[in-house]
Amino acid sequence: MNAHTTRARRVGMGLTTFGAVAGTVVLVAPQAGAWPSNLEVSGSTHNVGCSYTLTASVEVDRLTSVSFTDNGVELTGSPVSPSLLSNKVTINWTPSAAGSHELKATQTLISKSITVQVDPASSFGSFGCGLNGLLPSLSG
Structure with a gap:
């Protein structure tokens, strides 16, 4: 009976150690x-009132918003x-103010951000949004 108890304790300790290591890997791996x-x-240039597309890559979790x-x-x-x-x-993004904009995508407390410089609205109105990068001398 003594040998059986010792073997059971060793198996239990091995399983506990394995569980602790596996738990650590699960908690650390998503961060990496x-x-x-x-x-x-x-777009290569960005103006107030023009619409742009923000695209985030989600490599790990495709279930969380x-x-x-x-x-x-x-x-x-x-x-x-x-x-x-x-x-x-x-998602679509239309900046409403000129200046520096920190754009951020967050999923489950993990974020990725970029900073974009937004210029004042084009003197051609919404038509000028299509001219950005094509005819820089015409955009105001």
Whole structure:
């Protein structure tokens, strides 16, 4: 009976150690993978009143929604649920003020951010939005 008890304790201790190591791997691995792994904004120049697409890559978790913010303010239409078939999540962004904008995608407390410089509105109105990058001398 004594040998049986000793063997049971060793097996129990081995399982406990394995569980602790497995738990540590589960908690640390997502941090290394970073849920939103990339954040991009369409266009090479950005103007007030023009619409752009923000695209976040979600490599690890395609089940949890992604929240998008501009200088800490949640964008209209956010949060966005990822597609199970794609690792991309998109949302439209129309800056309302010139200056520096920190755009951020957050999923399960993990964020990816980029900073974009937004210029004043084009002197051609919404038509000027299509001219950005094509005819820089015409945009105001």
